[in-house]
Amino acid sequence: MSTNLLLEDKNAVLYGAGGAVDTACRLPTVRAQFPDVADRAAREQMSYRGFLAELLMAECDDRARRRSERRIRYAGFPRQKSLREFDFDANTNIDPAVISTLAKCDWIRKGMPLCLIGDSGTGKSHLLIALGTEAAMQGFRVKYILASKLVNELVEAADDRQLSKTIARYGRVDLICLDELGYMELDKRGAELLFQVLTEREEKASVAITSNESFSSWPKTFTDPRLCAAIVDRLTFGGNILETGTDSYRLTHTRSQR
Known part of the structure; x- marks a missing residue:
């Protein structure tokens, strides 16, 4: 099966099984970015492995960002300084x-x-x-x-x-x-x-x-x-x-x- 055929039904995956994965595994970034990453995977003819890696890396990066934001909020700085x-x-x-x-x-x-x-x-x-x-x-x-x-x-x-x-x-x-x-x-x-x-x-x-x-x-x-x-x-x-x-x-x- 080609990558294009796999991704043709991405909306069904996103709002069906994808929604269940989001709820069960707490992968909100995977769900949010699935359409864009899937479209890019189709255009660039990514392998299945490359497509999955791209999606999971986005999830990891977003989790790291959210953790940083939580730690900064917890610190209670009176203003932002860099x-x-x-x-x-x-x-x-x-x-x-x-x-x-x-x-x-x-x-x-x-x-x-x-x-x-x-x-x-x-x-x-x-x-x-x-x-x-x-x-x-x-x-x-x-x-x-x-x-x-x-x-x-x-x-x-x-x-x-x-x-x-x-x-x-x-x-x-x-x-x-x-x-x-x-x-x-x-x-x-x-x-x-x-x-x-x-x-x-x-x-x-x-x-x-x-x-x-x-x-x-x-x-x-x-x-x-x-x-x-x-x-x-x-x-x-x-x-x-x-x-x-x-x-x-x-x-x-x-x-x-x-």
Whole structure:
């Protein structure tokens, strides 16, 4: 039987047996793309094997895309940012080669930390979200959260006697993107709870943070000197530290527009 004869009755297959296959095997892309792939197979005189491979590859690619989208939604990024959008020419403190290496996510596989330190408007959050998005696209479970929000969540969990469950929940993700650490002073209890999360993940799962304060100024955020030293130790040991500088891209861009 020729390929053309096989494909002549594609509509019957699509809405009959094809519908049953979709329902039983959950192959929505196979059903959706069957007409186009079948038509192309007829025009190009594909073999049966080539036609089937084309159809199943489309299903696999679409499944991978949907999984990536689910992981990105789960991460809870406040906005979309990509590495392609980052203006390396506007901030010469950032080495594109270093960011390219980080985008491969080997540091996440090793459970290493990442610190982005610099003034407001220098691209810290952009890089944090973009690298987190890359990680999600490569199959890692990622969670983005503001440092102040995480501390508040931990305090509420402790008050409700749910702290262990909350820390365990954050312990199950491969990468926590902790934004804006250092923008507000943390009391001793909040700092201790955050320390527990970092200790739970130490050398097992990654934490990436942004801060507008250099490490020498962190005692303003963590007022207990010993606790501050311990937190800095856990966020820097074996990890990457990138300084994004002091010149605000947003301010420079606004001035140039004017």
